[in-house]
Amino acid sequence: MRSRLPVLRQRKRYMALEIESEEPVSEKDLAQEIHSAQAALFGDLGTSRNRLSLICFNGRFGLLRCNYLCISETRAVLATIRAIASTRAAIRIKGTSGTIRAATEKYIPQLSLIGAEKDGRRIELEEVSGCIAHIRGSEIDLIPDDRYRKGSDTRYLGLTSFDLGGCDDADGTADGLR
Amino acid sequence: MTFYECGLHSLPEGFDSPSRLALAAKRLGYDGIIICNHSGQENLFLPEACRNINEIEIAFGIEVMASNPRSLSSRVSSARGRYPFLAVHGGTDEINRAACESADVDVLLHPTESRRGLSTVAAKSAQRNQVAIGFDLGPMIRLRGTARSRWLETLGRDLSLARKFNLGMMITTGPWSHLDMRGPREIMAMAEMAGFEPDEIRDGLALPARILELNRKNWKGPGVELL
Numbered sequence: 001m002r003s004r005l006p007v008l009r010q011r012k013r014y015m016a017l018e019i020e021s022e023e024p025v026s027e028k029d030l031a032q033e034i035h036s037a038q039a040a041l042f043g044d045l046g047t048s049r050n051r052l053s054l055i056c057f058n059g060r061f062g063l064l065r066c067n068y069l070c071i072s073e074t075r076a077v078l079a080t081i082r083a084i085a086s087t088r089a090a091i092r093i094k095g096t097s098g099t100i101r102a103a104t105e106k107y108i109p110q111l112s113l114i115g116a117e118k119d120g121r122r123i124e125l126e127e128v129s130g131c132i133a134h135i136r137g138s139e140i141d142l143i144p145d146d147r148y149r150k151g152s153d154t155r156y157l158g159l160t161s162f163d164l165g166g167c168d169d170a171d172g173t174a175d176g177l178r
Numbered sequence: 179m180t181f182y183e184c185g186l187h188s189l190p191e192g193f194d195s196p197s198r199l200a201l202a203a204k205r206l207g208y209d210g211i212i213i214c215n216h217s218g219q220e221n222l223f224l225p226e227a228c229r230n231i232n233e234i235e236i237a238f239g240i241e242v243m244a245s246n247p248r249s250l251s252s253r254v255s256s257a258r259g260r261y262p263f264l265a266v267h268g269g270t271d272e273i274n275r276a277a278c279e280s281a282d283v284d285v286l287l288h289p290t291e292s293r294r295g296l297s298t299v300a301a302k303s304a305q306r307n308q309v310a311i312g313f314d315l316g317p318m319i320r321l322r323g324t325a326r327s328r329w330l331e332t333l334g335r336d337l338s339l340a341r342k343f344n345l346g347m348m349i350t351t352g353p354w355s356h357l358d359m360r361g362p363r364e365i366m367a368m369a370e371m372a373g374f375e376p377d378e379i380r381d382g383l384a385l386p387a388r389i390l391e392l393n394r395k396n397w398k399g400p401g402v403e404l405l
Contacts, residue, residue: 020357040322041371075367079360080319090357092206093364127190127223139198154355158194160201162227 016107239263310346
């Protein structure tokens with residue numbers, strides 16, 4: 001393709017994302033879900049005005065390229081994503097920047113591949129019982145014994161160490177990344 | 179700017195404990211949350227664990243659900259004294275209207291659940307009794323295609339009615355787990371796409387804080403506060 005004049009080139013923004021999901025998701029599934037959500041919300045015309053492209057994804061953090069005039073639209077598209085390849089997930093936007101380098105340095109932590117700790121222990125409380133699936137800092141995902149709950153496409157119950165009488169220093173930054 | 183998420187559901191109704199919802203909200207940038215389980219599910223799972231989480235206000239309210247106006251009014255009057263935030267789960271015309279006609283109700287949530295939405299009579303009553311309208315953007319996340327476009331149409335109708343009668347507006351996503359929660363800026367972007375004006379969105383996210391503050395004052399009668 002012939003290169004366009006620099007003055008006619010569309011300016012871009014790079015959005016740093018964090019994926020919160022019940023199971024690991026692949027880059028291909030994430031890109032597919034973003035495009036399908038955009039097509040569903042804005043149609044073909046809206047998609048052509050704001051070509052989204054997933055630059056990289058390491059399993060938890062990723063970079064998404066969008067048009068610099070369509071940041072709000074892109075946020076809305078990402079907010080409407082509820083599941084990626086049938087796995088419940090939510091996309092958190094860490095920030096937006098003008099270059100890949102700035103977005104990576106500002107918003108994507110170097111130790112970003114610290115995975116969730118796998119666990120097999122059980123929790124037996126009066127109201128809730130089940131096996132621990134993951135622990136991230138003070139957040140605990142629990143596989144409940146009664147799985148068939150109303151409207152339950154969510155697989156895990158979310159608890160914290162404070163529910164189990166844990167430590168007092170909760171500040172929401174227990175994974176040490178922010 | 180103050181951002182509050184007011185329509186949260188926690189265990190035993192939702193999928194997360196109150197402390198987990200509070201941690202997630204704090205990370206997303208909220209100043210406060212109001213956990214409103216439906217009536218009948220109001221015995222929360224370990225609400226005292228929230229005391230360990232600082233820098234975010236956590237309040238407990240109730241979302242009253244009833245099948246007819248008579249049971250709604252009795253449930254509202256029994257819950258009013260116990261909770262600083264009282265919402266009604268709307269849907270049908272009768273329930274929407276009964277909720278708007280009660281001065282004890284703070285907010286009518288999900289009025290757009292039926293395809294007809296809010297009626298003019300209900301909107302007039304809401305104006306008289308200062309009942310806010312809670313717009314739940316959850317269907318915008320959950321639905322796709324025709325169902326979502328139909329929902330957006332009903333939302334637009336309710337929005338124009340709320341503007342016409344100058345009603346208070348509240349915006350939520352009605353989360354049942356931390357994965358359903360969206361940050362304030364994401365909610366702003368979604369609401370803008372759905373037809374809200376930017377200042378309506380900012381007011382909508384701040385209104386729960388103002389209602390909580392008013393309800394916590396010691397009112398002796400309409401307009402009379404014991405200092």
